[in-house]
Amino acid sequence: MSFQENLLDGLGQYLAEHGVGSYPVGNLQPGGTGIYIDRLPAEPDRGVAIALYPVDDNTGTTDSVQGVQFRIRGRRGNRRDVKQTADALFDALHDAIHYELGGVSIVRSWRQSGTPFPNDGNDRQESTVNYYLQLIRTSPHRRD
Numbered sequence: 001m002s003f004q005e006n007l008l009d010g011l012g013q014y015l016a017e018h019g020v021g022s023y024p025v026g027n028l029q030p031g032g033t034g035i036y037i038d039r040l041p042a043e044p045d046r047g048v049a050i051a052l053y054p055v056d057d058n059t060g061t062t063d064s065v066q067g068v069q070f071r072i073r074g075r076r077g078n079r080r081d082v083k084q085t086a087d088a089l090f091d092a093l094h095d096a097i098h099y100e101l102g103g104v105s106i107v108r109s110w111r112q113s114g115t116p117f118p119n120d121g122n123d124r125q126e127s128t129v130n131y132y133l134q135l136i137r138t139s140p141h142r143r144d
Contacts, residue, residue: 003104003137004052008037010102011050011068018092020085021048031075033085045075045124048085055132057142064137067112067130074125082127086114093131107134 001009012023012035021033028034033046040049048070055065070089074081093109100106114129 001102006102007066007104007133008050008052008102010100010104012037014099014101015048015050015089015092018088020088020092021046033081040071040073045073045122046081046085047073048089057137062136062138062142064135066133066135066137068133070129070131072127072129073120076123079125082116082125086127086129089129089131101133105136107136109133 015021015035016023016027021035022028023035025034025036028044031046032044033048034041034044036047036049038049038051040047051069051071053067053069055067057064072082072085072089074085090111094111095108096106097108098106109131112130112132114127117126117128119125
């Protein structure tokens with residue numbers, strides 16, 4: 001797998017181990033929170049989508065900062081689901097140091113920003129939360 005695939009898969013597994021939701025979603029219990037890569041499907045109601053975006057890649061070293069956006073959705077009419085999931089993400093990731101996600105060495109992670117969204121067409125609350133992962137990313141032209 002590629003760097004991004006390894007990181008996304010490792011992050012999904014890490015979040016499942018820390019009680020954020022179910023990954024892979026084949027293990028999803030009724031009313032549970034599914035963890036998905038890149039986008040939320042129409043069902044189930046509760047879910048978290050993980051998407052990556054680049055922030056900073058230092059030249060001359062393997063030091064990088066990788067942005068991760070979590071799109072969170074809750075059940076119809078339930079204003080607490082999104083808050084509970086955002087808190088679980090914070091507990092799992094904010095100021096975590098020296099850990100590994102899918103073979104990628106993470107130096108430190110922290111919450112950077114977030115914003116609520118209007119409810120979707122099915123009256124489900126949504127929000128995004130953005131985290132930064134300071135990590136080591138090697139490539140053919142990057143060496144420590």
